[in-house]
Amino acid sequence: MIPSTAAELRRAGLVRALRAVHAAGGQHTRARLARELSCTRATAAALVADLAELGLVAEGAAAPSGRRGRPTTALTPAPGGPVVVVLEIAVDAVRDAAVGLGGRLGEIRAAPLASHEPDRVLGLARAALHERLRAAGRRCAGVAISMYGIVEQPTGVVASAPNLGWDDVDVLPHLGVPAGLPVLVDNVAHLSALADARRGRGRGLGCVLYLHAAVGLGGALVLDGSPLRGRRGFAGEYGHLPLGEHGLPCRCGARGCWETEVDQLALARAAGRETPPHAAAATATALLAGAATDPQARRAVHDVARGLGRGIGALVNAHDPDLVVLAGHAAAVHAAAPDVVHDAAGHAALRVHRGALPPIVPTAFGEDGGLVGAAESLFDRLLEDPIALAASTEARS
Ligand SMILES: [Zn+2]
Known part of the structure; x- marks a missing residue:
């Protein structure tokens, strides 16, 4: 208007x-x-x-x-101005923080998860949330939840969280968010991508590709500061593009998915160290650390780095991004073998991109992008009406 x-x-x-x-x-x-x-x-x-x-x-x-x-x-x-309470339901812990205007993340608290049973996890999340709500009092302008899973929009239902073993879990009714308080639930990759595009190296760029790997690989494309969510919020599942060279079976039921050759499980397998998903992070970290001295670890890291680069080249062909941001295991693989990633990306990319590949950089936020992005996404909505925001939080001093 x-x-x-x-x-x-x-x-x-x-x-x-x-x-x-x-x-x-x-x-x-x-x-x-x-x-x-x-x-x-x-x-x-x-x-x-x-x-x-x-x-x-x-x-x-x-x-x-x-x-x-x-x-x-x-x-x-303004000191004493509105804050957003952010919550992240990850695979290892529920984490929470408060974020004020300006986007600075306050102290993060974490409650480790001993079980992935939805009632247990959401019970911990509810307790953490309500402690934050009590601390924020009337300053709380809303609640934003980052979820390690695929989240249906606009319902906020977790359609699938493979690493938690959840399907179709409606988290909001479990959390008891007070009526009338703005709330959102979104996928961690979409939110982390938003954080890097707005407040990391992608600031001011039109097209930022973000890729996060751990067990599995996901990401998001951020166009002019907004993550592409797709029709129902399911966009960005890059790990399930058939970019694998060896046609390996994937947890999703298909074959040849990209993540089967680049995630933490793939690195462990490439080194002959088949490992269960819960131990994959430790195995991958040890292999990446050992790559400098152990030839077998180095070969495995290079195999995975080539796979990562090949897929990045393909996605550069698809999206022509200004910047590629890597997080988690993807950032670690790139740090260990940047030239291998870059060369493989160059081989897969069209001639027009060779010699002019977009920069490939690590996330500015480590593992905190989901929390930063959750606040950013909710503030997007709240800043649409400063007068209502001030009135709702009684921010007047
Ligand atoms: Zn798959």
Whole structure:
């Protein structure tokens, strides 16, 4: 909608100003805001005054820039402003944190999982969530959940979480999120991809391909800052593209899936160390660490690195991304044998990409991308209405 009335124009200005302060992660100034919004300093000052009145943004003296001209004003998220409670249901633990405007992740707490039984896992998640909700009080603006599994949208039902052994688990009714509080559930790869595209190396880029491997491999394509979710939220299952060379059987029932030749189980197998899924991370880590000195480990790492690179080349042909971000085991394999990955990607890529492959870089967030991205995704929605956000959280000081 194109704003027409004065009230709509003011609201549109507040949205843009608040998004800018949030995106800058606490490092913004009033002069830069005026430039970004293509408005006068007076208009920027009026928008900031409104956001400060709403309890969302605080103003302070900016550090001297060393340049001549009028001093500018630093803009930061208001202390005491709204926070989003984020929860991640991973394979080894339930983790939780709080994230304020500006996107900085607070202290992460983790409750290790002794069982994958849904009632047990969701019981722990519920306890962690409610402790966070009590701590945040009225500042809590919503709850966002990162899930190690394929999540149906818009229902938020976990359609499949192979590493937890879950199918069709509706997590939200178990968690007791207070009525009226905005909530989302999404796949960890989609959310991590969002985090890297917005706040990692992919910032400002139009097309970022993100790949995460552990046991299995998934990812997401982020276009202009939004992960491609597909019709029901199931997009990004790159591990099940038939990019494997050896036609090996996959856990999904098909043959030749890419992940059968590149994930942690594949690395263990390539080294002659067949391992059960729960031990795959430790085996893969040991093999990657040993690759410098142990020829068998090195051959296995190179086999997997070639497979990883081949698939990346194929996906470069499909998507022509600006940047490829690797996380988890995929990042570790690339770190151990970057040239092998790069050469294999080059061989698989079309001539137009050779010599101009996009950079392949590790995630900026380690294992925390899901939590950062969960907050980012919910703030996307909340920042659409700064006045409602302020009112809902009683952020006024
Ligand atoms: Zn498969």
